[in-house]
């Protein structure tokens with residue numbers, strides 16, 4: 001392999017995990033305001049599976065290489081970068097390009113590796129911490145003492161949401177698809193975890209929060225969950241939609257409770273937003289959340305790590321939903 005080449009993951013067309021290939025390609029170069037990172041590890045996220053299936057193409061101008069987050073060492077800088085320095089260990093949020101031995105990141109979207117974490121573990125931070133902080137706290141306005149209902153509690157997103165909401169003094173109820181996953185959610189700080197496969201989550205949540213209801217719902221399921229979420233929300237409650245694992249199309253939706261209980265229905269995607277908007281989230285994370293990671297109060301939960309060559313197995317595991325927490329790809333660098 002040449003000095004300026006690298007291994008990277010590519011998708012041959014659109015389809016299942018069998019279309020994943022590892023190929024040799026040229027290393028990218030950092031532009032103005034960007035750094036080149038020698039990647040130690042890349043996080044695997046559900047949106048990567050959607051991208052592979054052809055349902056979530058990278059925004060215009062982004063690399064076709066999958067991967068929304070990495071950790072590694074900065075080895076080169078473009079013009080106008082004051083931090084990080086060459087040699088610094090960082091984790092970074094990317095628009096794409098993480099499943100590779102080298103990746104370009106906006107300097108403003110890099111964050112230092114918290115002391116208690118290894119360089120590899122830090123790859124599991126950016127995508128879920130940016131998403132959860134922005135959606136639960138900025139958009140959802142979750143306050144101390146309020147109750148948060150998190151669906152997919154054992155997912156990468158869910159495991160981060162449970163920990164952050166607890167760390168900021170909120171009550172947390174999670175849903176997950178097995179007794180083992182529910183125990184995982186409780187160990188992370190959820191006051192209660194509901195196995196949605198054996199219980200009606202609305203009835204079970206009502207027993208916990210009573211008539212008052214929950215203040216914020218973080219939902220990635222959609223479909224039949226929309227009306228159910230609304231039925232359990234407190235007056236002035238906020239529903240934050242970040243995915244549609246079941247469906248984004250809802251028939252016969254009764255909008256009346258939204259008006260009568262003054263509910264807010266909102267949501268967002270992270271990847272399509274500008275570097276400037278994401279940099280604001282990075283700055284807020286560094287100020288408010290990084291101290292919690294530095295103290296060890298909050299940490300990413302790593303379910304499994306695979307070598308880059310086994311990206312296919314990593315996607316198969318994610319789509320089996322057998323994991324709890326994050327899945328990583330490790331480059332060996």
Ligand SMILES: NC(=O)c1ccc[n+]([C@@H]2O[C@H](COP(=O)([O-])OP(=O)(O)OC[C@H]3O[C@@H](n4cnc5c(N)ncnc54)[C@H](OP(=O)(O)O)[C@@H]3O)[C@@H](O)[C@H]2O)c1
Nearest residue numbers: 045046152155156157176177220242243245268269270321
């Ligand atoms: N909007 C954004 O900016 C943004 C950013 C990142 C991720 N996301 C979204 O957040 C969600 C979680 O992402 P992640 O990377 O944390 O995923 P993940 O770790 O793969 O977790 C997804 C989990 O959701 C649960 N689930 C519930 N209903 C499901 C259904 N109908 N089909 C499949 N799984 C279902 C599964 O566990 P059990 O069913 O066993 O409980 C599964 O493990 C995804 O929908 C992703 O697209 C959104």
